[in-house]
């Protein structure tokens with residue numbers, strides 16, 4: 066259902082507002098100073114998070130960006146490179162953080178949907194450390210934001226992880242939306258994380274909590290990440306008030322299937338009304354990429370129509386218009402969006 070003022074917001078799954086149960090949990094959370102590891106709610110959240118992805122330890126961080134960056138900081142040295150697909154969030158959207166904080170560059174491979182193959186890994190590694198900088202870390206993104214929430218199949222991850230290990234690489238999974246990927250693939254999140262060293266996931270996206278992400282991995286590496294989190298100014302105090310809604314979000318993670326159903330409903334409605342606007346096979350989770358040219362209406366006019374209908378979307382990027390479903394939109398909002406476009 067749209068927000069109380071009638072606005073339906075399809076810009077991102079980060080726009081969700083905490084549920085009444087989350088707000089109650091925030092008010093009642095048991096807290097302590099988390100820099101002393103004294104916050105019982107944070108400690109519980111970290112234990113539960115590590116368990117869900119099958120890792121030894123976890124550290125609660127303010128954002129997915131910090132989770133990814135701590136993974137890069139702990140697993141590279143300045144001057145080295147990080148292997149990822151050309152569309153990865155860690156390279157394209159995190160504001161040069163990896164070069165500024167870790168002194169690394171990216172070695173990208175063209176892997177649509179983030180589907181890095183063993184051949185991609187072998188090819189990238191052929192000259193690394195000899196004529197080109199050493200590559201130390203490989204990063205996956207699953208589900209893959211820029212490609213419209215597509216998922217990387219588990220068998221491909223396993224094959225390419227094996228290739229990466231042969232070359233001595235560490236592996237990080239940017240699992241900002243790992244539970245969307247797990248549901249779409251029909252595998253546990255722990256299976257997607259089994260072959261990687263570290264995994265980051267977000268409570269504040271489709272899971273619906275107001276703030277926070279977590280980095281999970283081996284205990285020694287997470288201890289170092291905790292130290293570096295403080296260095297970055299991310300040592301938080303009575304932060305159980307944020308861990309409490311994140312615990313609810315984690316427990317309710319299977320509700321993401323509703324967002325996937327709604328994305329399909331949206332994609333089918335758009336494809337029926339504007340043939341060629343959506344590749345239905347490419348809609349795998351909660352993101353629908355629309356070819357804006359196929360709508361037959363220039364975007365500024367679309368923006369005007371949507372504004373009158375109290376619908377929010379982001380402007381298209383490189384011809385692609387990204388619409389995202391989440392717990393604060395429903396079928397009536399989709400119907401409204403398609404009607405406004407028509």
Ligand SMILES: Cc1ncc(COP(=O)(O)O)c(C=O)c1O
Nearest residue numbers: 128129130131154206210239241
């Ligand atoms: C795949 C992916 N990784 C990381 C992030 C960063 O998360 P945050 O916005 O919490 O820093 C995002 C945010 O949209 C994302 O989509």
